[in-house]
Amino acid sequence: AQRVTQPEKLLSVFKGAPVELKCNYSYSGSPELFWYVQYSRQRLQLLLRHISRESIKGFTADLNKGETSFHLKKPFAQEEDSAMYYCALYTGGFKTIFGAGTRLFVKA
């Protein structure tokens, strides 16, 4: 079955600490993976996608096909990173599967 799992509903870290938001997927094809973010009182927006292999706002995500993971990482968390993060998997046929989301809270 095609599935996206974000095991942590809430992740709380101190400012300046490293952060890793986990995402695991189940898909037999070649995955197209995305991270979306929703800041407080803002709409859901794309943070990054694996195919672009870029760093956005200090965040990176590496696709690990062996472990079927696409974890989002940032070496030094900032308070403004506090938000809801969603991992998403495009499976073709206009279907994108979203994980349940992880709320990141960065404490001062």
Add this chain to the structure above:
Amino acid sequence: NAGVTQTPKFRVLKTGQSMTLLCAQDMNHEYMYWYRQDPGMGLRLIHYSVGEGTTAKGEVPDGYNVSRLKKQNFLLGLESAAPSQTSVYFCASSYEQYNEQFFGPGTRLTVL
């Protein structure tokens, strides 16, 4: 550019009432989507459209209908609302099906 807009932002319905949610985008995107988001779950696709005059069912289409009479608008209708349709509804659009989706601010619907 407004991007993707949704009307209304909030609505409370009684069981059996009907309503239409309006989504509009000004980015000339071909692809538009309606999702619902329930607590503890990811967004689930209700219906989508690949262009003006076309619609198709997504993952959870029952109880909903859609129309795309104009390229920039995608309407989601509830003919007879049920409490199970209490949710936050998001509209999105994209240039290509595999590209970034641009989301509206959401509509919070409560069915009593």
